[in-house]
Amino acid sequence: MPFDISPAFAAARFEPLLELASLSPHHLVASLVVLGSIVFVNDLVRTSLMVTFTRSRANHVAVMVLTLFPAMLLGGVLLLGASRYPERAPLNLVFAALMYGVWYLGGTLTKLARPDTEAADVGFIMVGSLITIPCGLLALVF
Amino acid sequence: MRPLPLKIFRWLCLLTALANAGGNAALYLVYEPVFAWLSVPQPADPFAFAATTGFSFTIGVLAFAIYLRPQESISALVGCALAKGLYAFVTLYMFVFADLHWFWLIFGVWDAVYTVIFLLFLAQLVKPDLTALNTTGIRMGSAKPRTNKALLLGFSLTKNVDKGLARVSQGLEAGGYEVTTEMAVPIESELFAWPLTVARFVRISVRAVLRRPAKIHRLSAKADDGYDLIVVASQTWLAGMSAVVEGIFEDPDNRGLFEGTDVASLTICRGLWRRTQAMTVDWVERSGGHMVAVRHALHVGREPFRFFSLMLYLVFGKVTRPRLFHRFWPKKYGLSDADLDELEVFGHALAVRDRLPPIEQSITGGNEHAL
Numbered sequence: 001m002p003f004d005i006s007p008a009f010a011a012a013r014f015e016p017l018l019e020l021a022s023l024s025p026h027h028l029v030a031s032l033v034v035l036g037s038i039v040f041v042n043d044l045v046r047t048s049l050m051v052t053f054t055r056s057r058a059n060h061v062a063v064m065v066l067t068l069f070p071a072m073l074l075g076g077v078l079l080l081g082a083s084r085y086p087e088r089a090p091l092n093l094v095f096a097a098l099m100y101g102v103w104y105l106g107g108t109l110t111k112l113a114r115p116d117t118e119a120a121d122v123g124f125i126m127v128g129s130l131i132t133i134p135c136g137l138l139a140l141v142f
Numbered sequence: 143m144r145p146l147p148l149k150i151f152r153w154l155c156l157l158t159a160l161a162n163a164g165g166n167a168a169l170y171l172v173y174e175p176v177f178a179w180l181s182v183p184q185p186a187d188p189f190a191f192a193a194t195t196g197f198s199f200t201i202g203v204l205a206f207a208i209y210l211r212p213q214e215s216i217s218a219l220v221g222c223a224l225a226k227g228l229y230a231f232v233t234l235y236m237f238v239f240a241d242l243h244w245f246w247l248i249f250g251v252w253d254a255v256y257t258v259i260f261l262l263f264l265a266q267l268v269k270p271d272l273t274a275l276n277t278t279g280i281r282m283g284s285a286k287p288r289t290n291k292a293l294l295l296g297f298s299l300t301k302n303v304d305k306g307l308a309r310v311s312q313g314l315e316a317g318g319y320e321v322t323t324e325m326a327v328p329i330e331s332e333l334f335a336w337p338l339t340v341a342r343f344v345r346i347s348v349r350a351v352l353r354r355p356a357k358i359h360r361l362s363a364k365a366d367d368g369y370d371l372i373v374v375a376s377q378t379w380l381a382g383m384s385a386v387v388e389g390i391f392e393d394p395d396n397r398g399l400f401e402g403t404d405v406a407s408l409t410i411c412r413g414l415w416r417r418t419q420a421m422t423v424d425w426v427e428r429s430g431g432h433m434v435a436v437r438h439a440l441h442v443g444r445e446p447f448r449f450f451s452l453m454l455y456l457v458f459g460k461v462t463r464p465r466l467f468h469r470f471w472p473k474k475y476g477l478s479d480a481d482l483d484e485l486e487v488f489g490h491a492l493a494v495r496d497r498l499p500p501i502e503q504s505i506t507g508g509n510e511h512a513l
Contacts, residue, residue, distance in 0.1 A: 016235065016238075016239045020235075020238075027238050030234055030237075030238045033234060034231065034234065037227075037230075037231075037254065040258070041227070041257065041258065041261055044258065044261035044262060044265060045261060047265040048261070048264050048265045048268050050381070050416045050417045050420065051268055051269040051272055051416055051417065051420035052268050052269065052420075054417070054420050054421040054424040055421075055424070057352060057353045060351070060352075060353050060381070060382055060417075061351060061352070063381055063417065064351050064380060064381060067381065108143065109143075109258075109262070110262070110265060111143040111144075111145065112143060112145055112146050112262055113145060113146070113262040113263070113265035113266040114145050114265060114266050114273050115144075115145050115273065115276070115277060116272060116273050116276035116277065116416065117265070117416065118413060118414060118415065118416055121413055121414065121445070122445035122446050122449075123412065123413055123445045123446045123448060123449025123450075124414075124449070125446070126445070126446035126449065126450075127446075127449065
């Protein structure tokens with residue numbers, strides 16, 4: 001074969017991304033920057049999508065997903081982090097909590113764009129915690 | 143927090159246009175001595191370096207196009223936000239895993255900041271008419287002759303919209319209007335009945351996410367009833383218009399009601415009102431209506447207790463206040479008295495709205511002149 005397409009090759013390509021997604025102690029700052037950036041811009045994207053393509057089912061599903069995406073992402077990160085670095089599960093919970101602050105900031109920042117925005121929806125952010133916290137608790141018993 | 147004016151965003155676009163286009167052109171010309179001076183390793187692949195600077199130069203050109211005509215550059219704005227976000231991520235990735243020199247992080251940080259700036263600008267530019275409707279008072283009505291007859295349309299599962307529309311009606315009547323209120327009746331009346339069961343709540347929620355429409359019985363209101371104003375009230379079901387209210391617009395027989403008529407949109411909900419309002423306005427405009435006002439009224443209470451209070455109300459059919467959060471829990475369901483008073487004021491303001499001057503035939507025959 002002129003090039004390697006083995007599972008080992010594929011796994012090697014994704015390994016750095018998995019490291020970032022699992023709050024690895026070797027690349028913690030980078031992990032937090034990437035995670036925080038995604039959580040931060042989530043509501044900026046959602047704000048635009050909320051008032052566009054009003055008849056599109058796909059867009060509506062996208063808006064619903066983005067409403068809780070940070071919570072699902074953080075839950076996944078906690079579980080992945082616990083599977084790779086179980087001793088760091090309690091500390092990762094603290095980082096996830098900090099990300100909730102970033103999520104709130106991202107929503108609030110939409111007020112810089114236009115006055116007619118809901119800003120951060122604390123109700124749904126709290127619903128998100130009902131997704132993240134169970135994942136975090138599961139991560140603790142991994 | 144006050145919104146940044148359009149000109150600030152435009153100037154920021156110009157700044158990055160100069161930095162990207164001018165900066166990369168200059169960098170490509172002098173990178174060898176500059177990198178040597180800063181102890182930055184020379185590019186291992188000159189072609190890849192040229193391609194990267196060329197790509198970045200192009201983003202600068204796009205940013206300049208956005209600066210020139212922002213409202214016509216939505217697609218370019220999306221592309222630039224995506225490009226800058228990806229570049230910022232790749233820069234960080236290479237710094238962490240491929241020993242990229244710290245010098246390149248400067249560009250990565252710049253692009254990360256501009257990803258946010260472009261996304262904010264995009265949020266400002268999409269549907270500016272909604273911002274205008276939300277920040278101005280009642281718009282001038284159409285030139286259609288006034289009959290002082292108003293039609294209030296909606297659907298009320300928990301009687302919340304009922305109360306809101308009743309107050310709007312009082313305001314309109316105080317302003318001299320004759321008001322007819324008609325609530326849409328869904329054909330699937332067992333599904334959309336109050337109180338809900340958990341199963342029906344889940345079913346309605348899933349349908350709301352997937353935007354499955356709900357057919358309604360034919361409205362008794364007709365186009366030739368002579369309404370000069372229609373107020374459409376909708377609640378929010380999973381971020382969008384309720385299916386029953388949307389059913390009013392999905393029935394083509396109702397289009398005549400809205401054609402050329404002044405329409406006001408009222409969204410009554412817990413907290414997510416923007417998409418419902420945008421959907422209502424879109425439907426009204428597609429039906430030929432003339433939007434004169436939008437309003438939204440939110441349930442009483444503070445988050446997150448307001449959200450959970452709503453969920454418990456929908457499940458149990460009554461106000462349920464857990465003893466643990468007694469101090470913070472909303473004392474009632476629905477709109478506050480102050481909001482209901484405000485809706486009455488809104489109704490009165492609609493009744494006395496200005497009107498565009500009618501077009502009148504000139505006496506010389508054939509030519510039309512506005513007064």
